[in-house]
Amino acid sequence: MATIxxxxxxxFGVLEAGQAENSANQIAVPMALxxxxxxxxxxxxxxxxxxxxxxxxxxxxxxxxxCDHGQCGACTxxxxxRRVLSCLSLALLHDGEEITTVEGLGTTEAMHPMQAAFxxxxxxxxGYCTSGxxxxxxxxxxEPCGPDDAAVKELMSGNIxxxxxxxxxxxxxxxxRKRA
Amino acid sequence: MHxxxxxxxxxxxxxxxxxxxxxxxxxGADVRFLCGGTTLIDLMKLNVETPARVLDINRLPLDKIxxxxxxxxxxxxxxxxxxxxxxxxxxxDYAVLSQAILSGASGQIRNMATTxxxxxxxxxxxxxxxxxxxxxKRETGTGCSAITGSNRxxxxxxxxxxxxxxxxxxxxxxxxALEAIIHVQGPKGTRAIPFGDFHLLPRDxxxxxxxLEPGDLITHVTLPPPVTGSKQVYLKLRDRxxxxxxxxxxxxxxxxxxxxxxxxxxxxxxxxxxxxxxxEAEAAxxxxxxxxxxxRQAAEAALRDAKPQSKNKFKIELAKRCLVHVLQTAANG
Numbered sequence: 001m002a003t004i005x006x007x008x009x010x011x012f013g014v015l016e017a018g019q020a021e022n023s024a025n026q027i028a029v030p031m032a033l034x035x036x037x038x039x040x041x042x043x044x045x046x047x048x049x050x051x052x053x054x055x056x057x058x059x060x061x062x063x064x065x066x067c068d069h070g071q072c073g074a075c076t077x078x079x080x081x082r083r084v085l086s087c088l089s090l091a092l093l094h095d096g097e098e099i100t101t102v103e104g105l106g107t108t109e110a111m112h113p114m115q116a117a118f119x120x121x122x123x124x125x126x127g128y129c130t131s132g133x134x135x136x137x138x139x140x141x142x143e144p145c146g147p148d149d150a151a152v153k154e155l156m157s158g159n160i161x162x163x164x165x166x167x168x169x170x171x172x173x174x175x176x177r178k179r180a
Numbered sequence: 181m182h183x184x185x186x187x188x189x190x191x192x193x194x195x196x197x198x199x200x201x202x203x204x205x206x207x208g209a210d211v212r213f214l215c216g217g218t219t220l221i222d223l224m225k226l227n228v229e230t231p232a233r234v235l236d237i238n239r240l241p242l243d244k245i246x247x248x249x250x251x252x253x254x255x256x257x258x259x260x261x262x263x264x265x266x267x268x269x270x271x272x273d274y275a276v277l278s279q280a281i282l283s284g285a286s287g288q289i290r291n292m293a294t295t296x297x298x299x300x301x302x303x304x305x306x307x308x309x310x311x312x313x314x315x316x317k318r319e320t321g322t323g324c325s326a327i328t329g330s331n332r333x334x335x336x337x338x339x340x341x342x343x344x345x346x347x348x349x350x351x352x353x354x355x356x357a358l359e360a361i362i363h364v365q366g367p368k369g370t371r372a373i374p375f376g377d378f379h380l381l382p383r384d385x386x387x388x389x390x391x392l393e394p395g396d397l398i399t400h401v402t403l404p405p406p407v408t409g410s411k412q413v414y415l416k417l418r419d420r421x422x423x424x425x426x427x428x429x430x431x432x433x434x435x436x437x438x439x440x441x442x443x444x445x446x447x448x449x450x451x452x453x454x455x456x457x458x459x460e461a462e463a464a465x466x467x468x469x470x471x472x473x474x475x476r477q478a479a480e481a482a483l484r485d486a487k488p489q490s491k492n493k494f495k496i497e498l499a500k501r502c503l504v505h506v507l508q509t510a511a512n513g
C-alpha cells in the first residue's frame with residue numbers, strides 16, 4: 001500500500017470556506033493507516049481526528065470519546081509505542097506509523113497482563129475510561145516512573161475516571177510493575 | 181472545524197515559502213504549521229483557529245537534541261516535551277527545564293507537544309476559547325470579557341485594558357530563566373531571538389503574541405552553557421496536584437557563594453501575559469545574603485507592579501510565597 005504524497009497541494013483540491021461543509025465526498029482524501037498490525041486503505045475528510053478515524057472509519061470502538069478536547073484521556077492510543085491523545089491528532093498525520101488500540105493489546109482469551117490486572121483489581125466501575133486507562137498504563141511501563149504510588153498517580157493524571165476507581169487502577173498498575 | 185488544505189511540505193524551504201503567503205504570523209494565521217496539535221487541533225475544533233492551510237511539519241528533520249560547540253544545548257523545534265524533559269543532559273545541567281515540563285499537562289500530551297509548539301502555546305482564557313464571547317485577542321476590537329468576568333486564573337503582570345490573558349506555559353518560564361535563544365528561519369533568512377524578546381505584551385494588539393513574521397519557522401532553541409554549581413528549582417502552584425495550569429509558578433537558577441547570592445535568574449509563570457522574567461527580583465537579590473528577609477524583598481520587587489483583577493488579587497501573595505519558597509529550596513541546595 002502506497003502512502004499518500006502530500007507535497008503537491010493540488011492533490012487535495014482547495015475548497016473555499018463554506019463550500020466544504022456539504023461536500024464530504026469531494027474533499028475526502030485517500031490514506032493508509034496501520035492499526036494493530038493491519039493496513040487500512042481509507043478515504044477520509046482531512047479534518048478527521050485519529051480518534052474518529054479509528055472509531056468511525058475503521059470501526060474499532062474500544063477507543064472512547066470523552067471530552068474530545070484533550071482533557072480526559074479516554075481516547076488514549078499508542079503511536080509507535082508511545083501514548084498519545086487520538087482526539088488531538090489528525091488521522092492524516094499518521095500514515096506509515098504503527099497505531100495500537102486496546103483491541104491490539106490482547107483478546108478475551110489471552111489478555112495483556114495489564115488487562116488481567118485491571119480485572120483482578122476491579123479497576124473500573126462503568127468502564128468508559130478503562131481502555132484509555134489501560135493504554136496509558138501499558139505505555140507507562142516503558143516510561144521513567146518512580147517506584148511508589150505517588151509516581152504512578154502523577155503519570156496517570158491525564159486519565160480521568162469519573163467513577164473514581166483510582167485506588168484500584170493504581171493497584172493494578174503496581175501489580176504489573178512488581179511482576180515485571 | 182473549518183475545512184482546510186492539508187499539506188506536508190517536502191522540506192523547510194517549502195514550508196517557509198508556503199507559510200510566507202499567510203496574511204499574519206503564526207498564531208491565528210490562515211496558514212499554520214501543525215506539529216503535536218495539542219493547542220492547534222483543540223482550537224480548530226472550537227473554531228478559534230480557522231487556518232485555510234495546515235502544514236504538517238512533523239517529518240521535517242528538527243527532532244534532535246545536540247550539544248553545541250560552546251557546551252550548551254541545541255533543541256530541535258519538533259523535539260517532544262517528554263523527550264526533552266527526560267534527556268539526561270537536560271536533567272543534569274538544566275534541571276529547572278525538566279522540572280517545569282514535567283509539571284505541565286499529562287504524559288500523553290507531553291508525548292505529543294513540541295518545543296516550538298510550546299513556545300507558541302495559546303492562552304487558556306475561557307473567553308478566548310469561546311467564540312460567543314468578546315475577546316480582543318481572538319477578534320480585534322470586540323472587547324475583553326475577562327476584565328469584567330471570571331478572571332480568577334488570569335494575569336496580574338503585563339496586562340492592558342485590552343487583554344489580561346495568562347501565558348499558560350511552564351516550559352517557557354524555565355527557558356526564560358535559562359536565557360534560551362529562539363532560532364528562526366524565515367523568507368529573509370535566519371535570526372536568533374533572545375527569549376525575553378520573543379513574546380509580546382498585549383498592549384492594544386493582543387492578537388500579536390510573538391515577534392514572528394509570516395513564513396517564520398522556529399527551527400530550534402539553544403541553551404547557553406550550564407551555570408557551574410547553580411541550583412535550579414521550579415515550583416508550580418495550582419488548584420489540583422497534577423494536570424492543571426499554574427495559578428503561580430517560579431523558576432530560579434541561583435549560585436550561592438559564602439552565603440551570598442551570586443548568579444541569579446528568576447522567572448514567574450501563571451501570573452503574566454508572557455513568561456515573566458523578573459530583573460527587579462534579580463537586582464534585589466544579587467550580591468545580598470541568601471536569607472529569608474532578602475528572599476521576601478526579592479518577591480516584593482517581582483510583584484511590585486502587579487495589577488489584580490476583580491477575582492485574582494490572591495495571586496499577588498501566592499506568587500510572592502511561591503518565589504520565596506523556590507529561593508529557599510535552591511539556597512538549601
